Amino acid sequence: MFSKWVSIGFLYLLLVLLSFGELCNGGITSNYVRRNDLSADMPLDSDVFRVPPGYNAPQQVHITQGDHEGRGVIISWITPDEPGSNTVVYWAENSTLKNHTDGIVLTYKYFSYTSGFIHHCTIKNLEFDTKYYYEVGIGSSTRQFWFTTPPKVGPDVPYTFGLIGDLGQTFDSNRTVTHYELNPTKGQALLYVGDLSYADAYPFHDNTRWDTWGRFIERNAAYQPWIWTAGNHEIDFVPEIGEPKPFKPYTHRFFVPYRASESTSPLWYSIKRASAYIIVMSSYSAFGKYSPQYKWFTKELPKVNRTETPWLIVLVHAPLYSSYVHHYMEGETMRVMYEPWFVEYKVDVVFAGHVHAYERSERVSNIAYNIVNGLCTPIYDPSAPVYITIGDGGNQEGLVTEMTQPQPRYSAYREASFGHGIFDIMNRTHAYFSWHRNQDGFSVEADNLWLHNRYWKYSKEPSVAALR
Ligand SMILES: *[C@@H]1O[C@H](CO)[C@@H](O)[C@H](O)[C@H]1NC(C)=O
Ligand SMILES: *[C@@H]1O[C@H](CO)[C@@H](O)[C@H](O)[C@H]1NC(C)=O
Ligand SMILES: *[C@@H]1O[C@H](CO)[C@@H](O)[C@H](O)[C@H]1NC(C)=O
Ligand SMILES: *[C@@H]1O[C@H](CO)[C@@H](O)[C@H](O)[C@H]1NC(C)=O
Ligand SMILES: *[C@@H]1O[C@H](CO)[C@@H](O)[C@H](O)[C@H]1NC(C)=O
Numbered sequence: 001m002f003s004k005w006v007s008i009g010f011l012y013l014l015l016v017l018l019s020f021g022e023l024c025n026g027g028i029t030s031n032y033v034r035r036n037d038l039s040a041d042m043p044l045d046s047d048v049f050r051v052p053p054g055y056n057a058p059q060q061v062h063i064t065q066g067d068h069e070g071r072g073v074i075i076s077w078i079t080p081d082e083p084g085s086n087t088v089v090y091w092a093e094n095s096t097l098k099n100h101t102d103g104i105v106l107t108y109k110y111f112s113y114t115s116g117f118i119h120h121c122t123i124k125n126l127e128f129d130t131k132y133y134y135e136v137g138i139g140s141s142t143r144q145f146w147f148t149t150p151p152k153v154g155p156d157v158p159y160t161f162g163l164i165g166d167l168g169q170t171f172d173s174n175r176t177v178t179h180y181e182l183n184p185t186k187g188q189a190l191l192y193v194g195d196l197s198y199a200d201a202y203p204f205h206d207n208t209r210w211d212t213w214g215r216f217i218e219r220n221a222a223y224q225p226w227i228w229t230a231g232n233h234e235i236d237f238v239p240e241i242g243e244p245k246p247f248k249p250y251t252h253r254f255f256v257p258y259r260a261s262e263s264t265s266p267l268w269y270s271i272k273r274a275s276a277y278i279i280v281m282s283s284y285s286a287f288g289k290y291s292p293q294y295k296w297f298t299k300e301l302p303k304v305n306r307t308e309t310p311w312l313i314v315l316v317h318a319p320l321y322s323s324y325v326h327h328y329m330e331g332e333t334m335r336v337m338y339e340p341w342f343v344e345y346k347v348d349v350v351f352a353g354h355v356h357a358y359e360r361s362e363r364v365s366n367i368a369y370n371i372v373n374g375l376c377t378p379i380y381d382p383s384a385p386v387y388i389t390i391g392d393g394g395n396q397e398g399l400v401t402e403m404t405q406p407q408p409r410y411s412a413y414r415e416a417s418f419g420h421g422i423f424d425i426m427n428r429t430h431a432y433f434s435w436h437r438n439q440d441g442f443s444v445e446a447d448n449l450w451l452h453n454r455y456w457k458y459s460k461e462p463s464v465a466a467l468r
């Protein structure tokens, strides 16, 4: 018995020493000097907030995936004056056969604000990999948009996701969206890691700033699905002014296909898209053991078929690993609860926002600690995901520049600049991640990384040492 423990202890010591060797140098803290301009909200009369012409014209048009495998789309829009039509007319490119589906309309009140008429319409059973046009509105106020459905789910289907978080509606937010649009690597769907409008920064959470945000993002979100994650700025919990229901504006304005993944809440759900399986979690809903989110999540992971969808991606607002001073360790309770699952099920990458900066981790885990063994330092772990914080969309709170020192060994690269990311899946073994800061040209990669799939091990994968 004793010798068994000694040998296990020795093995552990060896592992710890080995991993220490791998991670002995902290990563890169970029010395890039950004312009020190203010992140001021764009004024209400800005071009990006313009109301479309015509009586009761649909505005704030945005789409998201509408089913589990990518043949459905939820189309949402707001009519300001009256309910108008709930119908979406749609047709495949070059097809003369027009189809239509009816959705629902709802309104909500928030303190002294009353929303416009919010429409949500799910269209289903679309063909894969097909461009569709769609129209909303009536008569001369009808507006037309288009989207392209993803290819059929499959292991080697290339697909390009964009990544934006904590966007807000400042001049910097507009630069982030512009850089995403003009990046020569074209994102086909956007993974949004939470904190949308920052309307809650205004007195009484002035919800007209939800409307301006909806109009601002329409130029992209009406044409490609934005996959939503809720952040702390979506909570809008202000019982003092009679608003005790968390996530009220967010859940009325942004529908997601949560029932398709047997979730009981729009705040956590999953979708498959091309070769990726995307799990969205909620940092601000109960996630402890026996909570609805926990029960759902632990049943969800074993369902992921990596032969069908090799890339397993988790989106969550508060990062599990972040070495910035601001929001330090806010994701720690979730890390303690969920990191063992991420490692066991070989999650490829976890994207988070919340911290208004960029950071990329090494493949590390910190799951050996059991309160008494003292093993509480992140170690290199080939089964662990890469953690990427991309909360640098450009909102009015500005960048967080203060970092913990020295840079921890698990942190591979960190820099406080506004920007966006691209996650470009090539096939079942390879994906390429790049981070683009707003001050650079559209094609410049400020940081990048080849990701090798955790399930489909690349035969020529470099040794542990080369991977660091
Ligand atoms: C639709 O028509 C255009 C112009 O004729 C053509 O370039 C395009 O390939 C067609 N698309 C499909 C899906 O048939
Ligand atoms: C119209 O949509 C319905 C419902 O999704 C579908 O069953 C039908 O095949 C579609 N018709 C055409 C012509 O696309
Ligand atoms: C936002 O960006 C777009 C595209 O670059 C530009 O046309 C527009 O004028 C910008 N608006 C503001 C208020 O910065
Ligand atoms: C996983 O997906 C593959 C490819 O679609 C399929 O052949 C296989 O049966 C699936 N496995 C399970 C357990 O469902
Ligand atoms: C997967 O993509 C990578 C990067 O483009 C390439 O080097 C590799 O050969 C591809 N694998 C297969 C099996 O095609």
Ligand SMILES: [Fe+2]
Pocket (backbone or CB within 6 Å): 166, 195, 231, 232, 233, 317, 353, 354, 355
């Ligand atoms: Fe946040």
